[in-house]
Amino acid sequence: xxxxxxxxxxxxxxxxxxxxxxxxxxxxxxxxxxxxxxxxxxxxxxxxxxxxxxxxxxxxxxxxxxxxxxxxxxxxxxxxxxxxxxxxxxxxxxxxxxxxxxxxxxxxxxxxxxxxxxxxxxxxxxxxxxxxxxx
Numbered sequence: 519x520x521x522x523x524x525x526x527x528x529x530x531x532x533x534x535x536x537x538x539x540x541x542x543x544x545x546x547x548x549x550x551x552x553x554x555x556x557x558x559x560x561x562x563x564x565x566x567x568x569x570x571x572x573x574x575x576x577x578x579x580x581x582x583x584x585x586x587x588x589x590x591x592x593x594x595x596x597x598x599x600x601x602x603x604x605x606x607x608x609x610x611x612x613x614x615x616x617x618x619x620x621x622x623x624x625x626x627x628x629x630x631x632x633x634x635x636x637x638x639x640x641x642x643x644x645x646x647x648x649x650x651x652x653x
Contacts, residue, residue: 519544519628548623548631551639555620558613558643559585561650570595586614602653609649616642 521540528545559582569588579587589610593603619639623631 519630521627544631547633547636551623551631551636552620554636554639554643555616558616558646561643561647562589562609562613565650565653567592567653582617586610586617589613605649605652609646612642612646612649616646 519541524540524545527540528542528549531542563585567589569585570591571588587610589606592598593606593610595603598606616639619635619642622629622635623639
């Protein structure tokens, strides 16, 4: 488990300042998972996809959840062929799972964050980048 001060010390180390970092490996794993998610998010966002709007009256959500939900709604659209629909559905599912891993990495500092989760986030981001290139 890590403390918020560990993240700050790690940030200083990354900027070239000399500080002692506790739990450096745990921080590396969390930063890797978080960066992988943001890579996936920005990859999808940068595609400027013509996504369906969220239905009126739907719960207001943040920009990340909104993008994932718009991918889901568009995947169910009758205007897409089956292959494109499956691809968008897979991207939305992978992005949601990567977001959940990122939330664990960023917000649950008092809980163990295994290397397997960081690797899973990276694999999801790679799959999303590959799938997005097919759109």
